[in-house]
Amino acid sequence: MLEIRNLHASVDGREILKGIDLTVPAGEVHAVMGPNGSGKSTLSYVLAGRDGYQVTAGSVTYKGQDLLAMKTEERARQGVFLAFQYPVEIPGVTGVNFLKTAVNAVRRSRGESELDAMQFLKLARKKAKELGVSEEMLRRAVNTGFSGGEKKRYEALQMALLEPSFMILDETDSGLDIDALKVVAEAVDAFRNPQRAMLVITHYQRILDYIVPDKVHVLAGGRIVQTGGKDLALELERTGYAQFVGQAA
Amino acid sequence: MSDGMEQVRSLADQKYKYGFVTDIEADVAPKGLNEDIIRFISAKKGEPEWLLEWRLKAYKLWLSEAEPSWAKLRHPAIDYQDAYYYSAPKKKTDGPKSLDEVDPKLLETYEKLGVPLHERAALAGVAVDAVFDSVSVATTYKGKLEELGIIFTSMSDAVKKHPELVRKYLGSVVPYSDNYFATLNSAVFTDGSFVYVPPGVRCPMELSTYFRMNAEKTGQFERTLIIADKGSYVSYLEGCTAPMRDENQLHAAVVELVALDEAEIKYSTVQNWYPGDEQGRGGIYNFVTKRGACRGRASRISWTQVETGSAITWKYPSCILQGDDSQGEFYSVAITNNFQQADTGTKMIHIGRNTRSRIISKGISAGHADNTYRGLVRVLPKAEGARNHTQCDSLLIGDRCGAHTTPYIESRNSSARIEHEATTSKISEEQLFYARQRGLSEEEAVSLIVNGFCRDVLQHLPMEFAVEAQKLVAISLEGSVG
Numbered sequence: 001m002l003e004i005r006n007l008h009a010s011v012d013g014r015e016i017l018k019g020i021d022l023t024v025p026a027g028e029v030h031a032v033m034g035p036n037g038s039g040k041s042t043l044s045y046v047l048a049g050r051d052g053y054q055v056t057a058g059s060v061t062y063k064g065q066d067l068l069a070m071k072t073e074e075r076a077r078q079g080v081f082l083a084f085q086y087p088v089e090i091p092g093v094t095g096v097n098f099l100k101t102a103v104n105a106v107r108r109s110r111g112e113s114e115l116d117a118m119q120f121l122k123l124a125r126k127k128a129k130e131l132g133v134s135e136e137m138l139r140r141a142v143n144t145g146f147s148g149g150e151k152k153r154y155e156a157l158q159m160a161l162l163e164p165s166f167m168i169l170d171e172t173d174s175g176l177d178i179d180a181l182k183v184v185a186e187a188v189d190a191f192r193n194p195q196r197a198m199l200v201i202t203h204y205q206r207i208l209d210y211i212v213p214d215k216v217h218v219l220a221g222g223r224i225v226q227t228g229g230k231d232l233a234l235e236l237e238r239t240g241y242a243q244f245v246g247q248a249a
Numbered sequence: 250m251s252d253g254m255e256q257v258r259s260l261a262d263q264k265y266k267y268g269f270v271t272d273i274e275a276d277v278a279p280k281g282l283n284e285d286i287i288r289f290i291s292a293k294k295g296e297p298e299w300l301l302e303w304r305l306k307a308y309k310l311w312l313s314e315a316e317p318s319w320a321k322l323r324h325p326a327i328d329y330q331d332a333y334y335y336s337a338p339k340k341k342t343d344g345p346k347s348l349d350e351v352d353p354k355l356l357e358t359y360e361k362l363g364v365p366l367h368e369r370a371a372l373a374g375v376a377v378d379a380v381f382d383s384v385s386v387a388t389t390y391k392g393k394l395e396e397l398g399i400i401f402t403s404m405s406d407a408v409k410k411h412p413e414l415v416r417k418y419l420g421s422v423v424p425y426s427d428n429y430f431a432t433l434n435s436a437v438f439t440d441g442s443f444v445y446v447p448p449g450v451r452c453p454m455e456l457s458t459y460f461r462m463n464a465e466k467t468g469q470f471e472r473t474l475i476i477a478d479k480g481s482y483v484s485y486l487e488g489c490t491a492p493m494r495d496e497n498q499l500h501a502a503v504v505e506l507v508a509l510d511e512a513e514i515k516y517s518t519v520q521n522w523y524p525g526d527e528q529g530r531g532g533i534y535n536f537v538t539k540r541g542a543c544r545g546r547a548s549r550i551s552w553t554q555v556e557t558g559s560a561i562t563w564k565y566p567s568c569i570l571q572g573d574d575s576q577g578e579f580y581s582v583a584i585t586n587n588f589q590q591a592d593t594g595t596k597m598i599h600i601g602r603n604t605r606s607r608i609i610s611k612g613i614s615a616g617h618a619d620n621t622y623r624g625l626v627r628v629l630p631k632a633e634g635a636r637n638h639t640q641c642d643s644l645l646i647g648d649r650c651g652a653h654t655t656p657y658i659e660s661r662n663s664s665a666r667i668e669h670e671a672t673t674s675k676i677s678e679e680q681l682f683y684a685r686q687r688g689l690s691e692e693e694a695v696s697l698i699v700n701g702f703c704r705d706v707l708q709h710l711p712m713e714f715a716v717e718a719q720k721l722v723a724i725s726l727e728g729s730v731g
Contacts, residue, residue: 076688092701097701162688
């Protein structure tokens, strides 16, 4: 599904990613763990195509296509979804309006017919109910005034509506208490199927109790310094990242 | 990031959609401005002596005045002698009696603008007094309005058929001596709309006028007068587009509203005149004086405007809250892109007791544009219990534009309550990235965000206008993001 080869990327001229190799086959969930400042968020932004994140070398192939050649929205329409660590507030734009526009943009690119307001509302209500997102939240402006937990549930709702094939979860566990984490993580885990793949970026392993990864990679100093099975996450929880800091730099 | 800026710039080159010129034989007065021209206009319209005198008084005063310079606007000097002050579509006989008699080319123009006059009138129940250049060419639904005693006609027609009303109210809200541009308008106005709603009558349809400038170098000097008699209600819509031109066209309209006891007037504008090209060449200079007098007790006037066009906008729709318990409202969206400049806002003058006013202004700036909100809230000594709330928000798109807020507040009554809130924000890269990550194009994202920003204002527009306005907002800013 996703193949990253020797990826180098910099922000404002400073190199953050220093040669990443990572392959995520369809049907698998890979966790990327690492200390603060190791390049975890940079990796998610580079994959999603954020302005200002300059790829200086390497390649990323997604479903056989050159991902880096696609515009941000094109990647999204092709099924790349980033669940944000800090979803941004968009005042004045109601969730219903925003989500309908997004869903129809994706449907258009898939050659599917657009949903009208009634069809969309029916779908949104159903998915929202499953995720514990209230109708009232759908009517509010996107992420505006939401609590940390609400924002993350809202990200999961968007994922459910857009039905992506490759999901990147950027520190989805941050700012969530245990109960909220369980709701969101279980919802995300329910998306797993043989046609989908997932990259779970996290500092702590607790989210991996709910979304059990097939592989765990340790990112430090802009490189993958170790790869293992799900037990590696538990080991890291015990030993910490200290052993890796400085190793890759 | 710089990539985004490049995109913005290229997308900001969005061409003006309505740029075309109708080839119609114009009946034009000689170029320039002098007493003879004014006499020509007055004679052409068969006006009574008092009106000619009024025009000439205005003209003499205007000669002694200078253009105001207090607004935050820059433009080359206007050569008032290098313009035509009268042009009218040629009449076959004495003017069309029905739509069938209207010049088909004219109707075609409206078609291009998306205003199929007859269809629209029939389907939407909108009565249209279409001002093409300076003379009204077609008025629909007159019969239905007449039954209710509502007068909705051109100003020229009103001067002939209802001289007593015109004489009583013309210049009673905006006197000919009011300001440089209003004075000029008083001297040379050619046509406009006239509305009178009799006591207790609720006008059953939105009254609508489509203004359109056509003949080259023809200044537009519309004069509109709306009178809502005791206990009546009327909603008036004004919408504009203009053909593409290289040379600047001057527009100096005057709109006067009078609301008597318990009457209510809603006045909505969507202004989309040619804003000039991406280099700032051409475009309309729009110097408008709009003012409403809440003359009666518990009367109400509400201005809603969506200003997306013109190279220069100088416009302050205001309310004089004279009657006790009267209410004034001003809801505004002003969008400037490329090299457009807008200096717009309102004046709320509280004279009567317990008068209330509400101002919501949304200014959006993109490209190299400058957008200024200029507002005055004045509470006079007798305005016991006056209240005002002002909300003034600016949105910046890109890093080369400007937003300015200049509120003046003067209170001479200690019981008055005046609130002013202001915010300035930018469409952030983060918001755009978020929206694009969900599959929205940059244009879709900007359109959603801007429409969200304007929602408080757009919801005050009548339904059919609100939809149009939303589209216009999106078109005006397509891709102007950084």
